[in-house]
Amino acid sequence: MPSYPSAVRLREVGLRDGFQNEPETVPTAEKARLAGMLADAGFRRIELTSFVRPDVIPQLADAEELLDAYEKRPGVAYSVLIPNERGLDRALARRERFDEINVFLSASETHNQRNVNRSIAESLAGLERVIGRARAEGLRCEGVISTSFGCPYEGEVPVDRVMGIAERLAEAGCEEVGFGDTTGMANPRQVGEFFAVARERLAGVELTAHFHNTRGQGLANVLAALEQGIDSFESAFGELGGCPVPPGSTGNIASEDLVSMLEEMGIATGIDLERLLEASRRVQEVLGRPLGAHVLTAGPVRWASATGRPAAST
Numbered sequence: 001m002p003s004y005p006s007a008v009r010l011r012e013v014g015l016r017d018g019f020q021n022e023p024e025t026v027p028t029a030e031k032a033r034l035a036g037m038l039a040d041a042g043f044r045r046i047e048l049t050s051f052v053r054p055d056v057i058p059q060l061a062d063a064e065e066l067l068d069a070y071e072k073r074p075g076v077a078y079s080v081l082i083p084n085e086r087g088l089d090r091a092l093a094r095r096e097r098f099d100e101i102n103v104f105l106s107a108s109e110t111h112n113q114r115n116v117n118r119s120i121a122e123s124l125a126g127l128e129r130v131i132g133r134a135r136a137e138g139l140r141c142e143g144v145i146s147t148s149f150g151c152p153y154e155g156e157v158p159v160d161r162v163m164g165i166a167e168r169l170a171e172a173g174c175e176e177v178g179f180g181d182t183t184g185m186a187n188p189r190q191v192g193e194f195f196a197v198a199r200e201r202l203a204g205v206e207l208t209a210h211f212h213n214t215r216g217q218g219l220a221n222v223l224a225a226l227e228q229g230i231d232s233f234e235s236a237f238g239e240l241g242g243c244p245v246p247p248g249s250t251g252n253i254a255s256e257d258l259v260s261m262l263e264e265m266g267i268a269t270g271i272d273l274e275r276l277l278e279a280s281r282r283v284q285e286v287l288g289r290p291l292g293a294h295v296l297t298a299g300p301v302r303w304a305s306a307t308g309r310p311a312a313s314t
């Protein structure tokens, strides 16, 4: 039998990774309220927003306003996504309103060019300056590597290239490296082999798995990562998010589905599932449509056994 971690750390990324891909722009006051609901649900890591150019991602153009508006809770590490030094300058004007930054680049040249219009080498050079300045400000840094498990333009992404980028980020000062399956191409066998290598090459670095459920394999990939001892995950409530490529793709793994699975496995998450579902229901009201998370539809496991009506189903 595989052994699993007894507890995990979860970062809720729906307010950023989720909302940036929604067609609607959620009002700042709603975002602030949801940040509070997520903290109430027990999240100790919450990604709030991103300091990308407002004209590029208008859904997050209110980054400053949100940092001013939300209630910052003790014991919660709030992070913001920083694309470049200009974004860092904007964020640092509100230095006391967040605890961590995350920076990102792709492991695929083509994806990186299309995403941020730079080569991987140019991105790394710029991010090293961002990380250096952020560290000098006492900020914890996470580096996220998109398309770590495959690229829609290039196909297979060599593990060695991903590890090389991760090592550069760690040397620059990232205490944590996140590996993104940005368009949901990973499979569990690949994930297991990937993290076996990562644990060896990146000793001392917190390794975080960021899976998308684009092809329904998100939680299977979580299981494969758990079996390699990975105990840090990112997810989005409601299964918010997605990626413009390919169009219509579903989003990050749903926080409620992840929490439900882990808790049923006896792995502590620190999350109150009922309160998390309240936050997801609130988003459904705000967006005016149902979201994709399974547990949001089916309810927690205990409800089903208490109220489920057995029929001729198998």
Ligand code: ZN
Pocket: 017, 180, 182, 210, 211, 212, 241, 252
């Ligand atoms: Zn994501």
